[in-house]
Amino acid sequence: MQVLIIGLLSLVGMGGTWLFHPEPPPWNPMTVAEGEILLEDALAIEPSTWIDARGQMAYEEDHIPDALLLNEDHWAENFEQFIINWDGESTIIVYCDSRTCAASKGVAERLKASLGIEDVWVLKGGWETWLDHRK
Secondary structure (H helix, E strand, C coil): CHHHHHHHHHHHHHHHHHHHHHCCCCCCCCCCCCCECCCCHCCCCCCCEEEEECCCHHHCCCCCCCCECCCCCHHHHHHHHHHHHCCCCCEEEEECCCCCCCCHHHHHHHHHHHHHCCCCEECCCHHHHHHHCCC
């Protein structure tokens, strides 16, 4: 019985601690990691260029309006098309499938290095966030 009580108190302590901690837990949907941007903030940026870091098939099926396809699998050919279409000044916002997808972070870092700019953001929650927004 004592083991059960101690176990329950431990769970309550661990689960409830975040309620009183000044920093929200990293899995909190409102927590934005360095280099990420929330959808409402991204939509407020003008001008902006959206980059879809997903695969060709996903992009062809559906994508954010006017988004350009640029992923690491086909970087060379897609980067050339991006350069042709990018105005050279707009903020770049990269997205992939979901919050657990790392493709957008890879593309964002590669864009920063290739272009020598810092105004590149990763959409928190990616494509899933956009789909929720469209509903």
